[in-house]
Amino acid sequence: IYRPEVVTLALLTGLVIGLAEELVTRGAAVTLLRKGGYSELSVAVLSSALFAAMHSVNAIGSGANLTILILLIYTFFFGICMYLVMRVTGTIVWAIVLHALTDPTLFLSTGGIDTTSPDAPHNVFLSIAEPANMLVIAFGIVALFFIRGKVAEPQVS
Secondary structure, three states, X not given: OOOHHHHHHHHHHHHHHHHHHHHHHHHHHHHHHHXXXXXXXXXXXXXXXXXXXXXXXXXXXXXXXXXXXXXXXXXXXXXHHHHHHHHHHOOOHHHHHXXXXXXXXXXXXXXXXXXXXXXXXXXXXXXXXHHHHHHHHHHHHHHHOOOOOOOOOOOOO
């Protein structure tokens, strides 16, 4: 059980991270790519690739190359999902909210930031998270086949 200040700090950290990453990838990158005339599939893939690349910093000081590769694959497809949330809702707000809830949930369910131990007791939340992560990747792969067209410029009246 976490103390209230730890949960509060995790939630605030998640909000800051979610806000910053979404503004860069689903805000600035998507806007620039759309203005550049790219198709929505290209916009989704390129903005999600940027999102994944932003997470490559986790490789610094890490000897777990397979773990980083899996993280980059996951973050790419999580980026596709957040792109779809933004496109379907018509606003970046819901992508920010979902992202802001994802990171603290991860931090708190795994026992903290950068803390793992082979001797740690079984964590039921990790047992749930593993298949959920695979579902995010599978959904992202399927979604790529359905992203079409271009988002029209808003009409000024």
